[in-house]
Amino acid sequence: MTALLEAKGLRKSYRGKVVLDGLDLVVAEHDVVCLIGASGSGKSTLLRCLNLLETIEDGIITFDGREISDPLVDPRSVRREIGMVFQAYNLFPHLSVLDNCTLAQVRVHGVAKDEAADRARQLLARFGLADKADAHPDALSGGQQQRVALVRAMCTRPRLLLLDEITAALDPELVGEVLEIVRAEAEAGTTLVLATHEMSFAREVATKVCFLDGGRVLEQGPPEQLFGDPVEERTRAFLARVRS
Amino acid sequence: MTQSEVSWVPSERELERQAVRRRLRLQQTVIATVVTVVVAVGLALLIVSSPGWDRVRDYFLSWSHARDSFAAIAEGFWINIRIFLVAEPCVLVLGALVAIARQTTSPWLAPVRLLATGYTDLFRGVPSIMVVVICGIGIPALGLSGVTSSLFWLTTFALVLCYGAYVAEVFRAGILAIHPTQVASAEALALTRAQTMRFVVLPQAVRRVVPPLMNDLVSLQKDTALISAVGVFEALRAAQDYQGYNFNGTPLLVAAAYFLVVAVPLTRLTDWLMRRQIEKEQGR
Helix, strand or coil: CCEEEEEEEEEEEECCEEEEEEEEEEEECCCEEEEECCCCCCHHHHHHHHCCCCCCCEEEEEECCEECCCCCCCHHHHHCCEEEECCCCCCCCCCCHHHHHHHHHHHCCCCCHHHHHHHHHHHHHHCCCHHHCCCCHHHCCHHHHHHHHHHHHHCCCCCEEEEECCCCCCCHHHHHHHHHHHHHHHHCCCEEEEECCCHHHHHHHCCEEEEEECCEEEEEECHHHHHHCCCCHHHHHHHHHHHC | CHHHHHHCCCCHHHHHHHHHHHHHHHHHHHHHHHHHHHHHHHHHHHHHCCCCHHHHHHHHCCHHHHHHHHHHHHHHHHHHHHHHHHHHHHHHHHHHHHHHHHHCCCHHHHHHHHHHHHHHHHHHHCCHHHHHHHHHHHHHHCCCCCCCCCHHHHHHHHHHHHHHHHHHHHHHHHHHHCCHHHHHHHHHCCCCHHHHHHHHHHHHHHHHCHHHHHHHHHHHHHHHHHHHHHCCCCHHHHHHHHHHHHCCCHHHHHHHHHHHHHHHHHHHHHHHHHHHHHHHHHCC
């Protein structure tokens, strides 16, 4: 299986503080890669680098066989293919739920308005939001907003979906409804890279779990192995801490 | 961390990329420069080659007239500056007070709200020059004892009234733009409505409205020329006076230059302050 996305030797620092320090990551098609690690271990930074929201200082990112870390690559051509969902939803408050979901389809991908609306309504309905299409984001609960954010990202049929701690701002009751969508997407074969604190969820859906520490992937492997029998001492310490 | 900081050497690919970025930046600088020069030269040629250019140049661009009128206009412009310096803080305070007054909810303050609304409606709707004339001629004509008859103060008062109304609306727009969650979290901390306004809403609102506020302040600075309508010898009046005596319009451009010299750095300064503030808040 060839890699859909490959990062090699990524380096990124903010104000002299090195966040990513020679990080390597391989994501194959249909993979569900879960990034775990303490706050500040670089999970979010990594995701932001992967869709070029941040400029890396060193290393190489290849997507679908093309080096996208090349300055001559138009970042928008990359982002057309990669969806992203943020921790704080980042929905556009001045647009209705439906308009949030059709904006990129119509303006970026040139989909006809009706078709875009159909697709959005279909997805919204699938995730229990059919009656919210005309509401504005601020009128929805956190869980509903995050589901809309997921639908917005999925509407354009991205080849890769990046999810940045999408359940971190939700209370436990609402976490389930959001993870349900992610689970469905994973089962449908969407390639996912997600930063998460939900260990049980990671264990259940991931094809590969990566433990980030000190700006690198310290340890990675299938969930059974990484959660069941971690090799590194720091991985054990981290898992012990989040379980207690 | 410091260990890897020391040991990190950019890879060859990264050096290559940096070279490409430098080349791209250079390319952009060259394009920007060439386009700017072409447009500027084109416009200059268009004006200079117009049929009436010689007459316009003699009338508006005479070096000797500029030199001769320079001092008189400077003296007039000092009045503009003084009015501006007095009026500006007054306008900001008045505008903020009126905006806050309109946001109050207490039933006891109903007349204040009504007054504030009436004030903005009235003074935004009336041409400034009329207010200047009415204040400058009307108030002294009332013959009230204890009220100044100084045209300087009367016209400054008129300008404060006009611009206070505009600035109040700018502030109010800023206040309304603050997300309700901010008010909610302030109230949740048991702050009073006044405290919420003073410590949470207003500081954010002011930051958002700095550009339109600057607009109004620069506009106020220009409109100090309106006081020439009641005969105050400020920069514009001084320029027109010279123009009338010598049949040459150059002093008008000299006066315009004076106004620009104040307005442009002021705008750049606020741009810079705002950028710094944003950088500080976003931690970049």
